[in-house]
Amino acid sequence: MPRRAVESVLSVLVAALAAWLARESEALRGLELWVAAIAAGLTILIINLRRAIGADDASNSVLPSRPGPGPVRASSTVSIVPLLSVQKVANFRNRKFQRFESGAEPPEIEPPPLQHSARIARSQTPDLRGNWVMVSLFVGCDGRPWSESEIAGRLDSLLHAGRWVAAEASRYRMPLALGVCDTYFAVENDSTERIEIGFAPEGDDMGPAEADQATRALILMSRGARQLGFRDATDMVEKIAARLPGSRSVWLLHIRRGGRSLAIPLDLTELQGVCLAVCYAREASFTEPVVKVPGPDPVTFVHELLHLFGATDKYGVPLSEFPPGAVTAYDVMRLDRTRLARLHVDPLTAAEIGWVSGMRGGH
Ligand SMILES: [Zn+2]
Numbered sequence: 001m002p003r004r005a006v007e008s009v010l011s012v013l014v015a016a017l018a019a020w021l022a023r024e025s026e027a028l029r030g031l032e033l034w035v036a037a038i039a040a041g042l043t044i045l046i047i048n049l050r051r052a053i054g055a056d057d058a059s060n061s062v063l064p065s066r067p068g069p070g071p072v073r074a075s076s077t078v079s080i081v082p083l084l085s086v087q088k089v090a091n092f093r094n095r096k097f098q099r100f101e102s103g104a105e106p107p108e109i110e111p112p113p114l115q116h117s118a119r120i121a122r123s124q125t126p127d128l129r130g131n132w133v134m135v136s137l138f139v140g141c142d143g144r145p146w147s148e149s150e151i152a153g154r155l156d157s158l159l160h161a162g163r164w165v166a167a168e169a170s171r172y173r174m175p176l177a178l179g180v181c182d183t184y185f186a187v188e189n190d191s192t193e194r195i196e197i198g199f200a201p202e203g204d205d206m207g208p209a210e211a212d213q214a215t216r217a218l219i220l221m222s223r224g225a226r227q228l229g230f231r232d233a234t235d236m237v238e239k240i241a242a243r244l245p246g247s248r249s250v251w252l253l254h255i256r257r258g259g260r261s262l263a264i265p266l267d268l269t270e271l272q273g274v275c276l277a278v279c280y281a282r283e284a285s286f287t288e289p290v291v292k293v294p295g296p297d298p299v300t301f302v303h304e305l306l307h308l309f310g311a312t313d314k315y316g317v318p319l320s321e322f323p324p325g326a327v328t329a330y331d332v333m334r335l336d337r338t339r340l341a342r343l344h345v346d347p348l349t350a351a352e353i354g355w356v357s358g359m360r361g362g363h
Pocket of ligand 1 (some may be wrong): 303
């Protein structure tokens with residue numbers, strides 16, 4: 001039944017009941033019309049108040065359902081996706097999220113060095129559609145681990161980023177079920193070796209400095225994986241993927257340092273099947289220690305996430321160099337605006353991540 005009809009029928013019923021009661025009562029006899037009108041008004045008011053509160057709740061919560069196997073719906077959703085059959089401990093700031101507890105003692109063996117030849121087994125960059133889960137590995141640095149509240153804040157921000165991406169996907173009528181894994185991984189990088197970073201070139205391909213940074217990030221991830229009892233990053237990614245049935249996963253490496261965030265998509269990774277967005281605690285041209293971590297930036301999460309699906313940077317180029325209507329100052333890959341609410345996925349970026357066809361190629 002439509003909402004207005006329910007409202008009308010209910011208020012008429014309540015008004016009739018109130019009028020009948022007024023007629024029966026000594027004190028209200030003669031005021032039946034007034035009583036009925038007030039009762040009807042109050043009923044409508046209560047219905048609307050309940051609806052307003054309900055709508056507010058709905059906008060604050062995420063869908064409890066997890067993206068599962070089978071055809072995705074035409075709408076786009078965000079949910080917290082449970083990681084199955086692992087030991088975990090609830091985050092005390094936000095019990096929706098849990099820290100992964102490694103069961104076994106970490107093996108002492110050093111893993112083999114990264115195989116650059118693994119590049120031969122390059123995979124295609126996937127489209128951002130279907131069921132995807134974002135899994136986070138938090139790496140503490142310089143003797144400072146990520147605190148529980150810093151982690152909870154970042155995961156909440158990731159959910160916010162996910163909601164934004166889902167809303168944009170809906171705008172393009174793209175079926176996308178995006179999830180944030182309920183379980184996160186936390187390690188400390190106790191290595192004294194500095195994670196050197198050169199200037200990363202602007203543009204859409206990885207320069208030498210950025211490629212080097214990518215290699216280091218993969219080494220860091222493998223080191224973290226070993227602390228958690230896995231053989232290396234590939235082993236961790238494969239084993240965790242097996243516990244997220246029905247969804248494909250992307251990883252976010254949260255490094256508790258200042259540095260320049262970057263994405264390592266599947267077609268550029270040196271480790272088979274490992275694609276990840278490296279997000280520093282604070283954006284900086286060079287890697288540097290941070291004492292107090294600034295608030296998380298959902299724009300960085302979205303920007304790096306879209307890189308993993310083939311989106312290219314669009315900053316440093318005049319808008320006039322793009323095809324008309326393809327890119328505006330509001331595109332999230334252009335970063336002219338700092339607030340996510342003011343940004344969009346413009347048509348060229350949408351084409352790159354597989355949301356529309358027929359607009360490949362940019363500047
Ligand atoms: Zn970028």
